[in-house]
Amino acid sequence: MTSLLIAAVIAQGAQAVLSLPKDLVKGPADSTVVAVVNGKNITAAQAQAVLWDWYAYDATEDLIVAVMVDDAAKKAGVTASPEEIANRLTGLIDEAKKSLPPGSDLDSELRKMAMSRSRLALRSRIEVLVKKIAALQFKPEDSRKLAWIYFAPRSAGEAGKAEAKSRADTATDRLKKGEEWGAVVQSASDHQTSKPTGGLLGWIQVSELPSEVKSSLTGLKQGGTTGVIESSGTYAIYRVESDTPPLAELARLKEQFLSRNLGKVYDQIRKEAKVENRLGKKN
Template identity: 30%
Template sequence: MDKKDLNGNENLENNGTTEEELNSSDNTNEVNEVEVLAAEEPVNTTKEESIPVMNKVGSNNNTTPPAPPVTPKGNKGWMIVSVVLAAALIIVLIKPPFQKDDSTAVASVNGTNITKEQLYDKLIEAGGESTLQAMITTELVDQEAKKANVTVTDEDINTELENLKAQLGGEDAFNAALQQSSMTVDDLKKQMPLQVKLRKILEPQVTITDQEIKDYYEANKATFNEEEQVRASHILVKTKEEADAILKQLKDGADFAELAKEKSSDTGSKANGGDLNFFKRGDMVAEFSDVAFKLKVGETSGAVKSDYGYHIIKVTDHKDAKNYTLEEKKDEIKKTLVSQKVSTLSTTWLSDTTAKAKITNSLTDAKKEATASPEPSASAEAGTESAK
């Protein structure tokens, strides 16, 4: 596990961005079914309590994660993953082609049958309208893509997935989002063509100027910079005597990772030989960071005391701080701005395209007709009485 897994309140923070759950709207309007939905709640994938020393300074299990700053990765672009993930789960429920008026029993309770027809009705109530609407919108997009000679290749799908990983903040955050939605990468790939088609249809209508890129860079300059980072492993024990004994074993040639697995009390890192992955100075308590950032790669510390015990720290890698220039980030910013504009444009485009299409929907049309039927007016009733 990396340092993020060690946080008691793990929220998959990446470059200042807090990972979020992917939720879909219950709105059955065809536009909203494929409209990009920004994730709203932090994803919590903590599986076991870990040593709190590795929590970020000032954080604890009861604090609310701070609002993410404006950052390229903070904007989810026009990704429709929230719809994709939620729709997939609903489709799984209603995929069997049950027929109305089918009295075949699918279950029984003390001799009383539950029929396929009853199950079908309940599934329609649970998500039938929204799922059917999503299918209608998918068909509409498919037709428009065919008109525009838009096709989807395996390379397109893979590119879209890589873009999604980058926008979520990395591989770990991506996998956590999938796990939260009970999906695999293959499940997601099956749902991605709609997104690719929309992007290919709309991107030719988007233009990004150099001034827009410059303005975005200036507004988000701080988020492009990378702080100095080190990668380290540690062994945490309760007493200095224990730490001194381990230091002697290391001096005599013992393997650091094996000793961490055997003796460290940090349940979050011991299984990985004490590895904490890369971290910034402010990610760890001061006593720990002050030593770790002074060590050279390959060096091991003495016993380092903190409120949580005694650490033996071994630095395994290092990254210098870096301030990125506009030129270095130009392509990334342009991609982000294109995604933002496609997101905005997609809502209008889908609304206009839907309005022009001839669409029937048996699940919603009857309701609309019933709502549209006018009640007899008081004056009309009065007129009828006079005629009598």
């Protein structure tokens, strides 16, 4: 059943500023019996009477998010095609089906969670647009395959940091004298997990690293090595193993980037939007 809020938005012509799902289920006539309990009828009019008070806030929040994201998408120059939205909706529905007991009716189970196909469709559009906005921030040229030699203080306080820094400086001197990278990793690194692979960290987006690391890696090409970098009380030396990711790796890097940054992009959209939800105000 379509909530009063959605019906009101449609009646006021909000389609001009908000793309609402086209498959909203219209409520039945007021006299329609929607349930019978011990011989007593519950009508559509009775259900409609409580919908606003019980569900208007949640529905309004969904619409607020939809408008915010639509505006952000227009500003960013991205759009969501019907096919893209339909594909994401299919994915959400498939995910929902997996959690249902055998023989369950999807629509009935969705209703129990205050959800419907039309609401999923609206959220599908939101997800597609936010993902496209986030994708604009992904820079393929920012990808580096990195290895490191890591040095952690072995005691508390400044003495521990100084000792770790001294070991890092010694490792740097060994590299400058031509000693093989792998040999220095094996004898000097405190990072046990990456030692067997020569300190390999894998492909990383440099822009997501701490500023002190990012600035040291800027401009380094394959085979380039940084000096000793201090970050969060530890020290490291980085080496660029490759600066040209293969296409398959680039696709994986992009998906990882999006999964890490979708929430950040949404938060930024929310922060920049001027929102006034008047439902919480008393007349």
